Amino acid sequence: MNLQNDLLLRAARGERVERTPVWTMRQAGRILAEYRAVREQAGSFIKLATTPELAAEVTIQPVDILGVDAAIIFSDILVIPEGMGLPYKMVEQRGPVFPRTVRTAADLESLRIADPEADLGYVLDALKIVKKELNGRVPLIGFAGAPFTIFCYMTEGKGSKTFSVAKKLLYTDPEFSHSLLQKITDSTIAYLKAQAVAGADLLQVFDSWAGILSPEQYREFSLPYIKQICDAIHEVPVTVFAKGAFFARKEIGELSCSVVGLDWNMDIQESRELIPNKTLQGNLDPCALYGNFEQIRAEVKKMVGAFGTQRYIANLGHGVYPDTPPDNVRCFIDAVKEYSQV
Amino acid sequence: MNLQNDLLLRAARGERVERTPVWTMRQAGRILAEYRAVREQAGSFIKLATTPELAAEVTIQPVDILGVDAAIIFSDILVIPEGMGLPYKMVEQRGPVFPRTVRTAADLESLRIADPEADLGYVLDALKIVKKELNGRVPLIGFAGAPFTIFCYMTEGKGSKTFSVAKKLLYTDPEFSHSLLQKITDSTIAYLKAQAVAGADLLQVFDSWAGILSPEQYREFSLPYIKQICDAIHEVPVTVFAKGAFFARKEIGELSCSVVGLDWNMDIQESRELIPNKTLQGNLDPCALYGNFEQIRAEVKKMVGAFGTQRYIANLGHGVYPDTPPDNVRCFIDAVKEYSQV
Numbered sequence: 076m077n078l079q080n081d082l083l084l085r086a087a088r089g090e091r092v093e094r095t096p097v098w099t100m101r102q103a104g105r106i107l108a109e110y111r112a113v114r115e116q117a118g119s120f121i122k123l124a125t126t127p128e129l130a131a132e133v134t135i136q137p138v139d140i141l142g143v144d145a146a147i148i149f150s151d152i153l154v155i156p157e158g159m160g161l162p163y164k165m166v167e168q169r170g171p172v173f174p175r176t177v178r179t180a181a182d183l184e185s186l187r188i189a190d191p192e193a194d195l196g197y198v199l200d201a202l203k204i205v206k207k208e209l210n211g212r213v214p215l216i217g218f219a220g221a222p223f224t225i226f227c228y229m230t231e232g233k234g235s236k237t238f239s240v241a242k243k244l245l246y247t248d249p250e251f252s253h254s255l256l257q258k259i260t261d262s263t264i265a266y267l268k269a270q271a272v273a274g275a276d277l278l279q280v281f282d283s284w285a286g287i288l289s290p291e292q293y294r295e296f297s298l299p300y301i302k303q304i305c306d307a308i309h310e311v312p313v314t315v316f317a318k319g320a321f322f323a324r325k326e327i328g329e330l331s332c333s334v335v336g337l338d339w340n341m342d343i344q345e346s347r348e349l350i351p352n353k354t355l356q357g358n359l360d361p362c363a364l365y366g367n368f369e370q371i372r373a374e375v376k377k378m379v380g381a382f383g384t385q386r387y388i389a390n391l392g393h394g395v396y397p398d399t400p401p402d403n404v405r406c407f408i409d410a411v412k413e414y415s416q417v
Numbered sequence: 418m419n420l421q422n423d424l425l426l427r428a429a430r431g432e433r434v435e436r437t438p439v440w441t442m443r444q445a446g447r448i449l450a451e452y453r454a455v456r457e458q459a460g461s462f463i464k465l466a467t468t469p470e471l472a473a474e475v476t477i478q479p480v481d482i483l484g485v486d487a488a489i490i491f492s493d494i495l496v497i498p499e500g501m502g503l504p505y506k507m508v509e510q511r512g513p514v515f516p517r518t519v520r521t522a523a524d525l526e527s528l529r530i531a532d533p534e535a536d537l538g539y540v541l542d543a544l545k546i547v548k549k550e551l552n553g554r555v556p557l558i559g560f561a562g563a564p565f566t567i568f569c570y571m572t573e574g575k576g577s578k579t580f581s582v583a584k585k586l587l588y589t590d591p592e593f594s595h596s597l598l599q600k601i602t603d604s605t606i607a608y609l610k611a612q613a614v615a616g617a618d619l620l621q622v623f624d625s626w627a628g629i630l631s632p633e634q635y636r637e638f639s640l641p642y643i644k645q646i647c648d649a650i651h652e653v654p655v656t657v658f659a660k661g662a663f664f665a666r667k668e669i670g671e672l673s674c675s676v677v678g679l680d681w682n683m684d685i686q687e688s689r690e691l692i693p694n695k696t697l698q699g700n701l702d703p704c705a706l707y708g709n710f711e712q713i714r715a716e717v718k719k720m721v722g723a724f725g726t727q728r729y730i731a732n733l734g735h736g737v738y739p740d741t742p743p744d745n746v747r748c749f750i751d752a753v754k755e756y757s758q759v
Binding site for chain 2: 236237239242243245246247286288289290292319321322339340341342360361362363365366367370396398
């Protein structure tokens with residue numbers, strides 16, 4: 076099916092665009108009253124994420140309400156551990172919690188490589204519904220967590236400021252760590268390929284906890300697995316967003332991905348120099364959207380001026396914070412559209 | 418009084434040393450059974466920090482037990498808000514909580530500039546006791562939080578992954594933000610000067626939350642206040658440690674401080690190039706101390722090799738994690754002493 080708005084894909088491929096495409100991470104989520112109503116109806120976050128019709132509904136909301144240039148499937152990076160046989164719960168005010176964790180060879184042995192159709196069919200079904208209902212209006216983004224970030228949750232068992240349990244394993248048992256990372260990577264490649272088949276037009280890999288590693292450990296325990304993913308996906312363009320991995324920008328820029336995401340700590344000009352041959356995505360501080368419209372417009376103007384309108388996908392440097400007024404998000408999106416006209 | 422071991426101060430001043438000095442952030446703390454016994458006796462963290470005899474006792478423990486080349490006064494960066502009239506509580510498993518926060522001009526008006534003698538005498542008394550009891554064995558480090566980090570806690574009211582309440586104020590009310598930052602800075606300068614008078618041989622400024630700001634906001638809301646502090650302190654050498662502010666290393670290196678701290682994300686060689694004229698401190702990943710002795714020694718050897726033995730103070734890139742075995746910390750310290758012999 077031909078897309079009516081393919082700005083995102085053209086920008087990802089490095090083709091000329093008449094204006095910069097824009098979307099925001101976590102656009103399908105708590106910022107929208109319409110999302111909160113569906114979430115209420117579902118009863119729980121996990122119920123919402125695992126019910127294809129409802130997940131599809133909230134995926135499409137921001138396209139209608141905010142005017143973004145892409146939909147991103149409503150899901151969670153932790154469906155991969157779930158698909159590998161390690162279930163989790165989402166606890167209010169606390170985040171994800173894994174009743175069982177993976178810290179020994181026996182724990183690892185008990186896990187399977189996720190079979191996308193059998194284990195994660197609900198995400199694939201949601202993608203198919205969205206694809207049909209979008210009817211070519213905008214591209215659909217699929218995603219997964221980077222293997223290291225998934226490793227953090229599976230070993231630590233919950234969110235953490237330091238992930239010192241996860242990192243301890245890297246130091247004390249590198250062999251186990253690599254085996255688990257490989258099993259996650261194999262699951263993730265199969266899952267991302269299945270997402271492309273189900274209708275995803277672009278796939279983003281989120282390395283949310285990249286920033287807790289030293290450059291040396293990042294090169295050993297994260298980058299090689301992201302590389303395997305990039306090398307395996309030929310179906311659609313891939314975006315790599317490694318939050319906090321400022322020290323690895325050059326190496327990430329040399330992967331066989333199409334787009335590199337930046338967070339707001341990363342200087343735009345310096346990042347262009349480190350990553351000369353890729354499309355960049357980002358990178359406004361989510362807190363900038365707490366300003367008034369005039370301030371938001373000024374920030375967007377500065378950002379678009381620094382990135383330029385080409386080889387660029389406008390976004391925040393992290394997911395939009397849940398208490399951001401939707402009108403401010405709309406102001407951000409409209410300002411990108413206005414200031415990036417060629 | 419002449420110091421028997423002045424390696425830290427000579428390294429800070431850029432003078433030649435026969436081996437690299439070493440200490441660890443949070444060395445006076447939960448890693449030591451001897452600390453936990455005194456903490457138990459005190460009844461609460463705050464009681465321990467505000468009772469000079471007990472604070473002095475735990476300050477000296479790591480000098481005896483671990484063989485570090487410096488003592489650092491046992492205290493907390495949040496004594497500054499306390500001294501300005503904004504008390505806090507330390508809640509188990511949660512960290513610091515401020516019953517009142519500072520978000521309006523009226524809140525700000527109600528705060529005083531801290532008077533070190535009247536408001537923070539317990540820290541000064543602890544410094545005097547430590548100084549006397551150390552009897553010149555090693556230098557004594559005093560410290561304070563950087564104004565932006567203190568601002569984060571005073572406005573947010575508690576720890577946070579994003580500090581979005583604090584950052585919202587930077588965007589929505591920069592004038593208020595600057596006024597509060599100035600009041601914190603004035604308090605901090607007076608406090609640090611009083612610490613030097615009370616016996617501190619070196620003063621460290623911790624910008625623990627530097628990493629949540631964009632480079633541009635860091636230049637506006639943090640760096641100028643750290644600069645004021647550096648420019649005001651002539652009594653003793655000053656160390657600036659801005660965790661996560663990789664993007665500001667060059668500017669921090671141009672401040673009138675003697676030492677710049679690095680976290681483990683920051684490449685050593687690159688940091689030497691960005692900060693050519695200062696002594697550097699850091700930067701081993703605290704999780705590296707979870708390894709066995711052989712691994713720890715290998716990491717230290719690599720680190721000392723990269724920094725070189727001169728213009729260098731060996732440390733971790735963050736506070737030592739509470740579950741680190743003291744023997745592993747001792748292994749770290751001994752390895753620095755061994756590998757850095759000139």
